[in-house]
Amino acid sequence: MRSLYGGIEAGGTKFVCAVGTCPDDVSAEVRFATTTPSETIGRTIDFFRERPEPLTAIGIGSFGPLDLNPDSPTYGYITTTTKTGWTNTNFAGVLQEALNVPVLLDTDVNAAALGEHKWGVAQGLDTFIYLTVGTGIGGGGMVNGHLIHGLSHPEMGHVYIPHDPVRDPYPGCCLYHGDCLEGLACGPAIEERWGQPPETLPADHSAWRLEARYLALGLVNIIFALSPQRVIIGGGVLQQESLLPMVRKNVHELIHDFVPVPPLSNDTDSYIVLPALGQKAGVLGAIALAQQAISLP
Amino acid sequence: MRSLYGGIEAGGTKFVCAVGTCPDDVSAEVRFATTTPSETIGRTIDFFRERPEPLTAIGIGSFGPLDLNPDSPTYGYITTTTKTGWTNTNFAGVLQEALNVPVLLDTDVNAAALGEHKWGVAQGLDTFIYLTVGTGIGGGGMVNGHLIHGLSHPEMGHVYIPHDPVRDPYPGCCLYHGDCLEGLACGPAIEERWGQPPETLPADHSAWRLEARYLALGLVNIIFALSPQRVIIGGGVLQQESLLPMVRKNVHELIHDFVPVPPLSNDTDSYIVLPALGQKAGVLGAIALAQQAISLP
Numbered sequence: 001m002r003s004l005y006g007g008i009e010a011g012g013t014k015f016v017c018a019v020g021t022c023p024d025d026v027s028a029e030v031r032f033a034t035t036t037p038s039e040t041i042g043r044t045i046d047f048f049r050e051r052p053e054p055l056t057a058i059g060i061g062s063f064g065p066l067d068l069n070p071d072s073p074t075y076g077y078i079t080t081t082t083k084t085g086w087t088n089t090n091f092a093g094v095l096q097e098a099l100n101v102p103v104l105l106d107t108d109v110n111a112a113a114l115g116e117h118k119w120g121v122a123q124g125l126d127t128f129i130y131l132t133v134g135t136g137i138g139g140g141g142m143v144n145g146h147l148i149h150g151l152s153h154p155e156m157g158h159v160y161i162p163h164d165p166v167r168d169p170y171p172g173c174c175l176y177h178g179d180c181l182e183g184l185a186c187g188p189a190i191e192e193r194w195g196q197p198p199e200t201l202p203a204d205h206s207a208w209r210l211e212a213r214y215l216a217l218g219l220v221n222i223i224f225a226l227s228p229q230r231v232i233i234g235g236g237v238l239q240q241e242s243l244l245p246m247v248r249k250n251v252h253e254l255i256h257d258f259v260p261v262p263p264l265s266n267d268t269d270s271y272i273v274l275p276a277l278g279q280k281a282g283v284l285g286a287i288a289l290a291q292q293a294i295s296l297p
Numbered sequence: 298m299r300s301l302y303g304g305i306e307a308g309g310t311k312f313v314c315a316v317g318t319c320p321d322d323v324s325a326e327v328r329f330a331t332t333t334p335s336e337t338i339g340r341t342i343d344f345f346r347e348r349p350e351p352l353t354a355i356g357i358g359s360f361g362p363l364d365l366n367p368d369s370p371t372y373g374y375i376t377t378t379t380k381t382g383w384t385n386t387n388f389a390g391v392l393q394e395a396l397n398v399p400v401l402l403d404t405d406v407n408a409a410a411l412g413e414h415k416w417g418v419a420q421g422l423d424t425f426i427y428l429t430v431g432t433g434i435g436g437g438g439m440v441n442g443h444l445i446h447g448l449s450h451p452e453m454g455h456v457y458i459p460h461d462p463v464r465d466p467y468p469g470c471c472l473y474h475g476d477c478l479e480g481l482a483c484g485p486a487i488e489e490r491w492g493q494p495p496e497t498l499p500a501d502h503s504a505w506r507l508e509a510r511y512l513a514l515g516l517v518n519i520i521f522a523l524s525p526q527r528v529i530i531g532g533g534v535l536q537q538e539s540l541l542p543m544v545r546k547n548v549h550e551l552i553h554d555f556v557p558v559p560p561l562s563n564d565t566d567s568y569i570v571l572p573a574l575g576q577k578a579g580v581l582g583a584i585a586l587a588q589q590a591i592s593l594p
Contacts (some may be wrong), residue, residue, distance in 0.1 A: 105508065143445060149424065153524055160518055162458070162476075179459075220457060224456050225451055225522040254474070
C-alpha cells in the first residue's frame with residue numbers, strides 16, 4: 001500500500017488541509033476560516049477522519065510562535081501568539097491523539113522552506129533562508145541540511161534594523177518591538193504609513209524604495225548571521241514586481257563586496273529568488289514535514 | 298601510537314602554534330608576531346616540522362574572511378582581508394602540501410565555538426553562537442550540531458543595528474559598512490569615540506551603557522535569526538566586568554518576552570555566558586578542528 005500524507009497549512013486567517021505525496025499529487029483539499037481553536041482543530045480532525053485511505057503521517061506548517069522543544073511540557077503548542085483565543089493551544093498533541101498517526105509541527109516558514117528544498121528553488125542546497133512578507137514577516141530555512149531549530153524556532157521577521165525617523169517618521173507596528181523589520185515593513189505597516197493598501201500603490205511609488213531598503217537591511221542581517229547559499233523571499237507584498245529587483249540592488253550595496261563569493265558579487269538575481277511552489281507552498285511544505293515525521297529518529 | 302594534533306591560532310597580530318589532544322594536554326606552544334604571509338606561514342611550517350612525534354592532523358582557527366567553499370578554486374585562502382599583504386593568501390593548501398597531513402581551516406570564532414562545544418560551556422548543545430568583541434567583532438557557532446557554514450562563513454560582527462546619531466554622533470569605523478555592529482562597538486570604536494582605550498574607562502562610565510546596548514542589539518538579531526540555546530560572548534572588551542550584566546539586561550528588554558522559553562524569560566545569566574577556555578580557547582579550538590579534520594567524510 002502506498003504511503004499517503006496529510007498536510008495542514010495553519011494560518012491566522014485560514015486553514016488549508018489536504019492529502020498527497022508531491023506537487024503533482026495533492027488531493028481532497030479543503031479550506032476554512034481560522035475561528036476558535038476547538039472549532040478549527042475540530043474541523044481539521046473531521047477532514048482527516050473522513051479520508052477513505054489511512055494516512056502515514058501528518059505535517060503542520062503553522063503560524064506561531066510555537067514550542068518546538070521536545071523536552072518542554074508544552075511541546076507542540078502555539079504559545080504567545082497575539083491571535084485572540086489561541087494563546088497556549090495544544091495543537092500537535094491533540095491531532096496526534098485524535099488521529100493516531102505521527103504528527104510533525106513546525107512554523108509555516110520552515111515548512112515552506114522544506115517544500116522548496118524538496119521540490120522547488122532550494123533543491124540541492126544545504127544552507128538557505130526563506131522569508132515571507134505579508135500580514136507579518138516570518139523567516140525559516142536550513143543550515144547544514146536541517147531545518148533551523150535551537151532553543152525554539154527563528155523569529156527572523158523581528159530583527160532590529162536602522163530606522164531613520166527623519167526619512168520615515170512611521171513608528172512601526174510590531175506589538176512587541178515597535179520598529180523591528182516586521183514593524184516597519186509588513187503589509188499593515190505599508191498600509192498605515194501611506195494610507196492605502198500595498199496592492200493599490202503604483203510600481204513607481206516611493207513606498208517601494210523604502211520597503212526595498214528595509215527588506216534588504218533585514219536580509220543582510222540574516223545573511224551575515226547564517227551565510228546562506230540562497231535567499232528565498234515570498235509573500236503577498238512581493239506581488240509588487242518592482243520590489244524584488246530593488247531588494248537585490250540594496251542587498252548588494254549593503255554587503256558592499258564584503259562577502260567575496262561569486263553569487264553575491266556578480267549574480268544577486270539567482271541569489272535572491274521567489275519561491276517556486278506558489279499557492280501550494282503551504283500545504284506542500286506541510287506534506288514534506290509529514291514525510292519527515294516518519295524518517296526522523 | 299597515540300594521535301597528536303597540531304593547532305594554529307592565526308590572529309591578525311600574533312600566531313600561536315601548539316600540539317596536543319585536549320585542555321590538559323597542550324605542549325610545545327610557540328607564539329610569534331604576524332608579519333608577511335611567507336615569513337609567518339614559514340615559521341609555522343618550521344615549528345611543526347621540528348616536532349619529534351608525527352602529527353595526525355592540523356587545525357587552523359584564522360582571521361578572515363576565508364574561502365571555505367570546497368568547490369571554489371581559492372578554497373582554504375584568506376580572501377578580502379584588510380590586513381596588508383594577506384589578501385588572497387593560500388593558507389590551508391600551503392600547509393597541507395608542506396607538512397603532508399590533513400589540514401582543516403575555519404574562522405577563529407568557529408574554531409573557538411568548537412572548542413567550547415567539546416570542552417567548555419557549549420557541551421551538550423547543538424545550536425549556539427560564539428561572539429568575540431575585541432579589535433573587531435566576529436561570530437560563529439553551531440546549528441544542529443554542525444559549525445555554521447553556507448555560502449562561506451558567518452560575518453555576525455557586521456549586522457546592521459539601529460544607531461541614533463543624536464545620542465551617539467560617532468559615525469562608526471567599519472571600512473566596509475560604517476556603523477554596523479563592529480563599526481559601532483569594537484574596541485577601536487570605543488577608543489575613538491571616548492578618546493581613551495576601553496581598559497582605561499571606569500566601570501560606571503556611560504561608554505559601557507552604550508556598548509551594552511549595541512552588543513545586545515547585535516545579539517538579539519542573531520538570536521532571532523538562529524534561535525540559539527546559548528550565547529557565548531568573549532574577547533578583550535568583555536574584560537570590563539560591568540559590561541556582561543548590562544548586555545544581559547538589554548537583551549532581555551529588547552526581546553520583550555517574545556521568545557517564551559525559560560532560559561530567556563527567567564535566566565539570562567545562564568543564557569549569555571563568558572567562554573570557559575580563556576586564554577587557551579584559540580589554540581584548543583584549532584586542536585578540536587584538527588580532530589574534526591580526520592573524522593569528516
